[in-house]
Amino acid sequence: MSKQTYRVCLCFRRQFKLREGGPPVDIKELFSHYSENRVMTPEHLHRFMVEVQGDDKATKEEAEAAVDAIIKELKHHPIFHRRVLNLDAFFRYLFSDLNPPLPFPPKVMNDMEAPLSHYFVYTGHNSYLTGNQISSNCSVVPIIEALKRGVRVIELDMWPNSTKDDIDIVHGGTLTSPVKLNQCLEAIKTYAFVASEYPLILTLEDHLTPLLQAKVAKMVIETFGDVLYYSGSDTITEYPSPESLKKRIIVSTKPPKEYLDKTNSMEKNDEESSVKMKTSPDDDPWGVEICNPIEKHKSLNEDQVDESFQYEEETVKQNTELEYKQLIAIQARKLKGGVKDWLHDDPTAVMRISLRETRLEKAVENHATDVIRFTQRNLLRVFPKGSRVDSSNYNPLVGWCHGAQMVAFNMQTHGRFLWLMQGMFRANGGCGYVKKPDLLLKNGPDDKVFDPKIPLPVKKTLKVKVYMGDGWHLDFKRTHFDIYSPPDFYVKVGIAGVETDSVMKKTKIIQDDWTPKWEDEFQFPLTVPELALLRIEVHEYDKTEKDDFGGQTCLPVFELRTGIRAVPLHDHKGDKYNSVKLLMRFEFV
Structure with a gap:
């Protein structure tokens, strides 16, 4: 077998190898802090929801329902004969539809009695x-x-x-x-x-x-x-x-x-x-x-x-x-x-x-x-x-x-x-x-009336941490991004708002990984957070051609839930993918 043929065979073998997307370090540390004997009860989860996620109105009943939902999904696992979560189950909860970045379930939040x-x-x-x-x-x-x-x-x-x-x-x-x-x-x-x-x-x-x-x-x-x-x-x-x-x-x-x-x-x-x-x-x-x-x-x-x-x-x-x-x-x-x-x-x-x-x-x-x-x-x-x-x-x-x-x-x-x-x-x-x-x-x-052209002092700063992403191997063909190897993903994160607040930044490129971990953090000073939208795009880096599109979403900053959230991504039309999500953390300081 020639060297050239051997190299091609190795590339095809890489194409189907998925790395394990285990919990990021922050998740492991939080689980350790909010659990006992390596298990998290609904009471532990409720405290995490209030203290870390900022869900002041979260109830113990909601925590119990979340634990029950994850247990039902993982009922084949022998550890789940009790109403508790282990690290992997806690990680799955954070990455699930039960933990979105906007109010859940969706509901009208505004006063609708004005003209x-x-x-x-x-x-x-x-x-x-x-x-x-x-x-x-x-x-x-x-x-x-x-x-x-x-x-x-x-x-x-x-x-x-x-x-x-x-x-x-x-x-x-x-x-x-x-x-x-x-x-x-x-x-x-x-x-x-x-x-x-x-x-x-x-x-x-x-x-x-x-x-x-x-x-x-x-x-x-x-x-x-x-x-x-x-x-x-x-x-x-x-x-x-x-x-x-x-x-x-x-x-x-x-x-x-x-x-x-x-x-x-x-x-x-x-x-x-x-x-x-x-x-x-x-x-x-x-x-x-x-x-x-x-x-x-x-x-x-x-x-x-x-x-x-x-x-x-x-x-x-x-x-x-x-x-x-x-x-x-x-x-x-x-x-x-x-x-x-x-x-x-x-x-x-x-x-x-x-x-x-x-x-x-x-x-x-x-x-x-x-x-x-x-x-x-x-x-x-x-x-x-x-x-x-x-x-x-x-x-x-x-x-x-x-x-x-x-x-x-x-x-x-x-x-x-x-x-x-x-x-x-x-x-x-x-x-x-x-x-x-x-x-x-x-x-x-x-x-005096608000004038968008006049710079205002910073009202609050949004801190965004991009932990990781997952789901592309489920929603895309294995050869969609690259015929011979896993994709090289990076994330663009920024603000669309008044001119002084608008900016885009991006993470490092993670090579050859269907479940990339970035753990990159950004800060966005906001003078008018009431009009700010958080822009998120994922692209696959290509050295010779235009970078491939890997998903997007846009979120109103004024309704963003703090804490660690599972952010679903959408396609070009705005339709949500079945599985593609980012795990991110949002904080206002």
């Missing part, structure tokens, strides 16, 4: 698209998937169908194929509250004539029935609370009279309804949402448009006003002028305004506190710029740090920004609503 404007809301953009913004299919499938993940704002773009007698949901002015409005409404009705009982907001981009608006009103009322929420007034001074709106569907769009105003622009400023549209001369310079179907209607019947509009205005407007307008519980508004004008807080009414991401970035350069003050009572929706034809996303922290409630995302594509979005809405029991921190809701001394 809607006091919450970040899980928001989708062009929720009907299956792929890119130009040529992908429109379908109910992405709507259903978003609702299953807890998204609470669904967006539909409404256009006349080819025969002008029905409503299509389609990205106007593109090659995307339409889906019928009634199909979307039925899907929303079925899946609206499978993941959360808190209100679902339906934002409608309206490109319809009054005749079709009346048809929309009839379809919405017949589909949703008593679930539909009516505000009962054209103007309200404060939004109702999520608690008061449980199991209700709320419609948000512009009042129909704006679409009958012939002086308005034909274009929708936001580059959203069609990436090939050019901005009209009277388009709002700040990118506030503008849309008007008048010119679209002209193209449908150019020679008879004046007669058509006169007929519609005379015979349909009243019906539309009585039905369609009454559906609109959250009114979207188009405001003219500069940023100071549309951010003026009207004490007599609240409203929703939409800005594309680039316009928000421009607005907060010199008017950050005005934006935040506006969002204390009113709703601000942010959406991707029109050049994101690949349905990519942007940094949601820009919107959140300035109080924007509806940071609208393309949910059908994946990447780090979507991981941040998923991480934020793992908070508050995954209900799709997260209470904004007090610093975004209150004015400080001398009417």
